[in-house]
Amino acid sequence: MLYDRWCQVVSQRADQLALVDLAADRWWTFRQLAAETETGERSNQRVVFPKGNSADFILTVLRAWSRRRVICPLESSEPQPHDLECFPAEIVHLKITSATGGIPRLVAFTASQLTADAETIVTTMGLREDWPNLGVISLAHSYGFSNLVLPLLLHGIPLILAGGSLPEVLRRGAGGFQALTLAAVPALWQNWYDAGAIPPNVRLAISAGAPLPLGLEETVFARNHLKIHNFYGSSECGGIAFDGSSEPRQDAALSGTPLQGVKVTVGDNGCLKVRSDAVGETYWPESSPVLDNGVFHTNDLGEVLCGKIFLRGRAGDQINVAGRKVAPEAIEQVLAAHPEVRACLAFGVPSQDTQRGELIVACVAARRDLTDQSLRLFALEKLPAWQVPREWWVVDSLEVNGRGKVSRTALRKRYLAEKQKRIAEE
DSSP: OHHHHHHHHHHHHTTSEEEEETTTTEEEEHHHHHHHHHHSOOOOSSEEOOBSSSHHHHHHHHHHHHTTOEEOOBOTTOOOOSOOSOSOTTEEEEEEOOOTTSOOOEEEEEHHHHHHHHHHHHHHHTOOTTSOEEEOSOSSSHHHIIIIIHHHHHHOOOEEEOSOOSHHHHHHHHTTOSOEEEEEOHHHHHHHHHTTOOOTTEEEEEEOSSOOOHHHHHHHHHHHOOOEEEEEEETTTEEEEEOOOSSOOSOTTEEEEEOTTOEEEEOTTSEEEEESTTSOSEEESSOBTTEETTEEEEEEEEEEETTEEEEEEEGGGOEEETTEEEOHHHHHHHHHTSTTEEEEEEEEEEOSSTTTBEEEEEEEEESSOOOHHHHHHHHHTTSOGGGSOSEEEEESOOOOOTTSOOOHHHHHHHHHHHHHHHHHHO
16 A cells, blocks of 8 residues: 555656755655665565665665565664564554653554555645755654655655754755755754754744744744744654644644644543544554554643643653642743743652652753752742742753653653762762
């Protein structure tokens, strides 16, 4: 099904530009890409593991599709999962979840589910054949595969692989094209904005993988006359919501409206439920009721108001302060409004006072030196005293993984380890 769809794309757009790998200085039309697919080496394994962010990733996918192999994209340093030989015959794709809050899991998809995800993204976002995707994000991650790889192979949207995400690489990659679509994560948009590197020929700007700060959205709009569209999705179900408005949002919790063909409701536990033809088949090897029969029960607390989706944090991330719970995102949104704060993440750690439960810690990446007192006073202007962080951890930057995400769990572990080390040295 997937390879047949690719062959249709080739027949329709044979001599049009399909793929550019700037690091290798190579260009392909759809006809040339199809020809190279036929001549390359094919794996005899049932599961094929495309890696990297070069044209080889695309060719590996096509060669696997041509032999009806299962795809499991991996980051360059990611180990191959084991025991992948017994899943149902209709499964064609395996995604590895980002694991920002715990252990990664495999999600299994059929061809029709992948096709539905690509259709909703292309249609809702308005991806265009004359606005090639400038690829800087990981092709292996669900975001990159759905927004870059599938639109190329199933809809004929050209892909320009920049070869990196540094400002100078971005400028070079954007050169020579009249109009581009650029999908990235907030940390990259911030870096490009600070460096004055956002290409003027970007017509459609997309941000996903983490909450897009309102301040960044507003400053890019003011300086570059470019609206960054917030995109909310999940590995288990693909795209969920998209902010298609032409001006910056007024509420950082707003994710947008559901993508075409996607229905979002709120469950009894306050978390969002997603129904669509793109929802994955099952977790593998162990199934779960949170992903079943075309419905994905997310861990995201949210509201649906007048057709718009508002995120209110993650159920598992809530911080318990003396019996009262607060979503760390509520604290992060306030701190992100500080003019000297580049990025921040809040989390709870055990308190020595057992009646208090947890202490709120704020990890802050600042543009210049900030004191705990100045941050505390700023937070007190907009937060009740019990929600103001008790401990502050000022760093140069928040480390993100290859998928543009910051792991709250990993950051909490690092903070506790460094704190324990300081106590031992005193």
